[in-house]
Amino acid sequence: MENNWSNKSDLLKSKSKNFIYEIIDEDMKTKKWNGRVYTRFPPEPNGYLHIGHAKSICLNYGIARDYNGKFNLRFDDTNPTKEDQEYVNSIIEDVKWLGGDFEDRVFYASDYFEQMFQWAEKLIKKGKAYVDDSDPETMRGLRGTINEAGKESPHRNRSVEENLDLFNRMKNGEFKNGEKVLRAKIDMASPNMLLRDPVMYRIIHSEHHRTGNKWCIYPTYDWAHGLEDSIEGITHSICTLEFEVHRPLYDWFLKELEIYHPQQIEFARLNLTYTVMSKRKLLELVEQKFVDGWDDPRMPTISGYRRRGYTPEAIQNFAEIIGVAKRDAMTDVALLEFSIREELNKKAQRVMAVLDPLKVVITNYNGEEVLEAVNNPEDSSMGHREINFSREIYIEKNDFMENPVKGFHRLVPGGEVRLRYAYIIKCDEVIKNDKGEIVQLNCSYDSDTRSGTGTSTKKVKGTIHWVNVKDAINCEVRLYDRLFTAEDPSGEKEKDFKDLINKDSLKIISDAKLEPFVKKFKPGEKFQFERLGYFCIDTKYTTNEKLVFNRTVTLKDTWAKTVNKNRI
RNA sequence: UGUCCCGUGGUGUAAUUGGCAACACGUCUGACUCUGGAUCAGAAGAGUUCAGGUUCGACCCCUGACGGGACAACCA
Numbered sequence: 113m114e115n116n117w118s119n120k121s122d123l124l125k126s127k128s129k130n131f132i133y134e135i136i137d138e139d140m141k142t143k144k145w146n147g148r149v150y151t152r153f154p155p156e157p158n159g160y161l162h163i164g165h166a167k168s169i170c171l172n173y174g175i176a177r178d179y180n181g182k183f184n185l186r187f188d189d190t191n192p193t194k195e196d197q198e199y200v201n202s203i204i205e206d207v208k209w210l211g212g213d214f215e216d217r218v219f220y221a222s223d224y225f226e227q228m229f230q231w232a233e234k235l236i237k238k239g240k241a242y243v244d245d246s247d248p249e250t251m252r253g254l255r256g257t258i259n260e261a262g263k264e265s266p267h268r269n270r271s272v273e274e275n276l277d278l279f280n281r282m283k284n285g286e287f288k289n290g291e292k293v294l295r296a297k298i299d300m301a302s303p304n305m306l307l308r309d310p311v312m313y314r315i316i317h318s319e320h321h322r323t324g325n326k327w328c329i330y331p332t333y334d335w336a337h338g339l340e341d342s343i344e345g346i347t348h349s350i351c352t353l354e355f356e357v358h359r360p361l362y363d364w365f366l367k368e369l370e371i372y373h374p375q376q377i378e379f380a381r382l383n384l385t386y387t388v389m390s391k392r393k394l395l396e397l398v399e400q401k402f403v404d405g406w407d408d409p410r411m412p413t414i415s416g417y418r419r420r421g422y423t424p425e426a427i428q429n430f431a432e433i434i435g436v437a438k439r440d441a442m443t444d445v446a447l448l449e450f451s452i453r454e455e456l457n458k459k460a461q462r463v464m465a466v467l468d469p470l471k472v473v474i475t476n477y478n479g480e481e482v483l484e485a486v487n488n489p490e491d492s493s494m495g496h497r498e499i500n501f502s503r504e505i506y507i508e509k510n511d512f513m514e515n516p517v518k519g520f521h522r523l524v525p526g527g528e529v530r531l532r533y534a535y536i537i538k539c540d541e542v543i544k545n546d547k548g549e550i551v552q553l554n555c556s557y558d559s560d561t562r563s564g565t566g567t568s569t570k571k572v573k574g575t576i577h578w579v580n581v582k583d584a585i586n587c588e589v590r591l592y593d594r595l596f597t598a599e600d601p602s603g604e605k606e607k608d609f610k611d612l613i614n615k616d617s618l619k620i621i622s623d624a625k626l627e628p629f630v631k632k633f634k635p636g637e638k639f640q641f642e643r644l645g646y647f648c649i650d651t652k653y654t655t656n657e658k659l660v661f662n663r664t665v666t667l668k669d670t671w672a673k674t675v676n677k678n679r680i
Numbered sequence: 681u682g683u684c685c686c687g688u689g690g691u692g693u694a695a696u697u698g699g700c701a702a703c704a705c706g707u708c709u710g711a712c713u714c715u716g717g718a719u720c721a722g723a724a725g726a727g728u729u730c731a732g733g734u735u736c737g738a739c740c741c742c743u744g745a746c747g748g749g750a751c752a753a754c755c756a
């Protein structure tokens with residue numbers, strides 16, 4: 113996929129910047145980092161990336177690009193029980209696809225384990241860290257609460273020698289999981305809970321996806337994260353709001369260690385209406401089969417959006433228009449849908465497909481002819497294609513109404529409508545089966561009205577799409593709707609988010625009709641089905657025998673809107 | 681002994697750092713149209729959570745309320 117990041121030099125000059133750019137501008141002015149800008153994206157490989165991560169990637173990579181700095185991809189792989197190589201691979205793929213260019217700089221926290229161990233020993237030697245034998249429950253009891261100070265562990269005042277010895281024996285595997293931890297010696301009475309002697313190392317006898325069985329003690333996030341940024345020379349450690357309270361702890365570690373000290377800046381994570389955004393919840397959806405894997409097109413994962421037909425550019429643009437700030441927000445999915453519509457409108461090949469076919473026989477037409485159709489009215493360079501027209505065609509069932517409502521201007525008994533790129537037809541007869549269902553329309557065409565000839569002055573209210581029966585190809589079309597019925601599925605007090613899943617979020621149409629032109633395209637390619645929406649060929653279920661389409665997003669539909677309004 | 685963040689149209693952001701609130705999405709009109717799409721033109725919609733204070737002047741600075749969020753994993 114092409115990487116089309118727009119250059120933002122204009123933006124840099126303009127006065128409207130988000131607060132992070134303003135901080136960096138100031139840093140550049142004061143030469144705080146000697147003109148250096150270095151950012152990173154630091155995911156834990158314990159799940160697939162979602163659209164919230166995309167916001168972070170765009171922000172971090174965008175900053176590096178705009179200030180001629182560097183951008184690292186770094187895996188925060190400090191907990192072997194939750195992490196997996198599959199996730200590492202998917203994350204690399206997704207970041208690249210999105211356009212986050214880390215060049216050859218893929219790093220791993222696990223590469224820094226030795227250095228971190230030495231720094232831990234340094235803190236022990238300074239009397240700033242100690243080995244604690246307390247079990248988790250005891251530790252929790254001693255930590256106090258938000259309103260009362262904690263109490264010191266009985267092991268808090270062990271000698272440096274004993275701590276060093278114990279810590280090394282922890283490393284050497286002499287103890288079982290949970291038997292001992294290394295703690296920073298800060299302040300059990302701090303009003304900031306994170307400063308009440310946080311755990312730095314815990315014992316986990318598990319195989320790590322990269323270091324294997326080399327280690328059985330693993331650094332906690334709070335101990336490790338600031339060190340990783342320090343080691344890589346990151347200038348601006350950009351993270352989400354919930355880590356604001358952690359900052360004093362990172363500052364403490366870096367200061368005690370007397371090592372390079374990046375600046376942490378927090379911003380508000382992305383929340384999207386009608387979606388859940390936590391990896392834990394997404395994992396639940398996958399494991400409990402509410403969806404068909406991490407890349408199910410209904411998932412807010414990057415791989416889900418990719419499969420659904422979103423482009424990197426649309427997601428980048430979305431990240432751009434939602435901005436970056438410090439207040440919690442709930443972004444309307446309409447903004448995301450706007451981004452993909454805007455792009456696909458300019459780029460997508462137009463094609464005609466009928467999802468719910470109704471046969472039309474044009475009784476006064478005999479023979480066959482070839483008509484010319486525009487591939488994209490927004491881009492004449494995409495040219496034309498040929499489509500066959502003959503006596504029998506399919507139209508959309510809902511483009512005909514036997515008893516039309518007010519404002520309906522498609523086909524009605526005795527009425528006329530234009531067939532796109534073809535003729536104006538008139539409905540002469542409605543044919544029904546025993547059950548009274550409409551099974552066929554007999555129509556007549558007006559030979560003077562062929563598209564492009566200009567031989568007719570006849571005006572009709574509507575134009576509908578159609579597919580030629582004789583050479584139509586069958587395909588499967590998957591229509592997606594929002595995965596949740598609630599605007600904020602995670603915010604519902606009474607209900608579990610899984611009870612708010614939209615049961616109609618996937619509708620499979622197994623026998624849609626499509627013009628044969630599409631045959632030559634490959635999985636992943638994108639189209640507009642005229643009057644219906646944007647669709648792409650599914651990369652997972654398409655076979656040589658069967659084309660499967662995913663609906664990326666519908667077209668804006670003002671008619672559907674007025675219909676819905678009148679219903680209410 | 682609680683601490684720390686944050687409050688601007690329906691939504692997301694902006695306001696040249698103190699000069700009577702702008703942009704995008706959405707909504708609603710109308711024009712145009714062989715996609716009820718796109719495009720074009722226009723409209724409605726906030727007086728900036730509230731109350732004081734400083735100032736000639738406050739979204740912006742100060743104080744205090746109120747509201748929202750984060751923090752008490754050997755998760756990240």
